[in-house]
Amino acid sequence: MTTQPLVLPPQATQVGLAVDVVAFAMDAGKLQVLLVKRGELPHARVWAMPGGFVQPGEELHEAALRELRTETSVHLEPRHLEQFYTFGQVGRDPRGRIVSVAHLAVLPHGAARVVPGGHTLGAEWHSAHQPPPLAFDHQQILNRALGRLQVRLEYANLALEFLPDSFTLPELQVVYEAIQNRKLDKRNFRKRLLSQGVLTPCGERRIGVGRPAQLYRRAKNARVAAL
Amino acid sequence: MTTQPLVLPPQATQVGLAVDVVAFAMDAGKLQVLLVKRGELPHARVWAMPGGFVQPGEELHEAALRELRTETSVHLEPRHLEQFYTFGQVGRDPRGRIVSVAHLAVLPHGAARVVPGGHTLGAEWHSAHQPPPLAFDHQQILNRALGRLQVRLEYANLALEFLPDSFTLPELQVVYEAIQNRKLDKRNFRKRLLSQGVLTPCGERRIGVGRPAQLYRRAKNARVAAL
DNA sequence: TCAAAAGTGTTAGCATTACACCCATGC
DNA sequence: GCATGGGTGTAATGCTAACACTTTTGA
Structure with missing residues (x-):
C-alpha cells in the first residue's frame, strides 16, 4: 500500500499520540511496576x-x-x-489533547536492575498494589492494567512470563499469589497446574536449606493469550 | 484543570484521531452488525x-x-x-496516519430501522458472522468486536441489552445462541439464567399459536460489565 | 535433632452436561 | 385433534475448595 500525503477532512482533530507502558515484574515475591520520575513539566519530579x-x-x-x-x-x-486501553479524556494532560494508548508489559525475572534514561530523573520498581502518587491519570491506567493482568493470568499462562526459563512450582505459586493478591492452597495449586500439562520437569534445584525442589520449564505446546 | 495551548515536544506525531463503532443488534434470531456504504474516497461504495x-x-x-x-x-x-481496541497500524488508511479507537455498541431490539446520514450512501444491518467485504481493516475490527462481545456475554449480562424491557426466556436464549454461534440446551439454559436471580417475572405473552410464554424483566439489582 | 522448604490425597459441595416428555394455546 | 411453541427433572461427571502430615536437606 502506498502512503499518500496526509489529506484529512477539515473536521479532523489533530492530537498528540502517545503510548504509556505499564511494565510488571516480580521481585522478592511482590508484584512490581516500573516507574520513572519525570524530569520535565508538567508533573516534574512525580x-x-x-x-x-x-x-x-x-x-x-x-x-x-x-x-x-x-x-x-x-x-x-x-x-x-x-x-x-486508550486514554483520551479531554484535560488528562494540561499540554493539550493527548491520547495515550496504554500497553501492558511483562518483564522476566532479572529485569530488576534498571537505570534511568531520556529526560527522566530516575527509574525504579515500586509495589504495584501500593505505588507512590502518580502523574496525570496514571493511577487509573495502573488500575486498569492490574485488572487486565489478573484476567490474563487465568486465561493464558501469563504467569510463566515472569519467571526464568526453569522454575519451581513454589516460585510459580508466588507469582499467582502476588498478582491475585491472595493466598492459594499449595496442593490445589500443584494439582491444577500440573494437570494442564504445560510444564515439563527438568532437573532439581538445591539452594539454601530445605528439600530440593523439582524444576520445570514450559512444554513445547505453549499456548499464549488470545483476544 | 485549566487547558493551556497545545505545546508539544517536537517529536510528537500529529495524527488523525478517529472512532469507529461496531454496533450490534438482533434481528430475526441473527446477530446483525450495522454497516454504512461509504460515499467518499477512499473505498467509496464499500x-x-x-x-x-x-x-x-x-x-x-x-x-x-x-x-x-x-x-x-x-x-x-x-x-x-x-x-x-485501538487500531493504529501504519498504512491502515491511505490518507495518512489515522488512529481509530474502536467501540462496541449494543442496540436494543427495535433499532432495526435505520436510515443513512452524513456522507454515506446507505446504512443497513448485515449478518455479523458473514458480512460483505469491508473497507480498510474493518474486517479485523469486526472480528475483535465479536470476540469481545462473546467474552462480555458470559461475564456480564450483556445479552439483556439486546432485548426490550420485557422478554421471554426463549427470546433470551436466541440471543445467546446467535452470539456464541451454537445451540444451547433449553433446560440447562433456563436453570442457569433463573438461578442467577437477575430476572423477575412480569406477566405473560400470548401471541401467535402455542403456549403463552412467561415474560421477565431484569431485576433491580442489575449488575453491569466491569473492566 | 532442628529448622526450613518441598511434596503428597481425600472428601464434600457445586456447577455442567446430557437427555425426553408433557402443557397450553390457536386453528 | 393437531401443529406450534413453552415448560419441566434427574443422573453422571468434572471441577473447586478445604484440610495436615511426611520428606529431604543444611546447619
Missing part, C-alpha cells in the same frame, strides 16, 4: 509510567518498546506486550 | 463501520455516539458502549 509520543511511521507497539528501552534502559525483551 | 474523526474537545465515547447518530440516524440510545 512518578509516572514510562511513555511518550509515537514517532511518524512507527507502530504503536514499537513505540511502546522504544519508550521502555530509552527511558529505563531495560535491556531484556518483554515477554509479553499488549495494548489494553 | 461497506464500513460507522465512524469518523473526533472533534476538538470531544470525548471519545461522545464521538462514537455522534457518528452512530449522524451516519445512521439510529435514534435509540445504545444500551452498551465500550471502547475495545
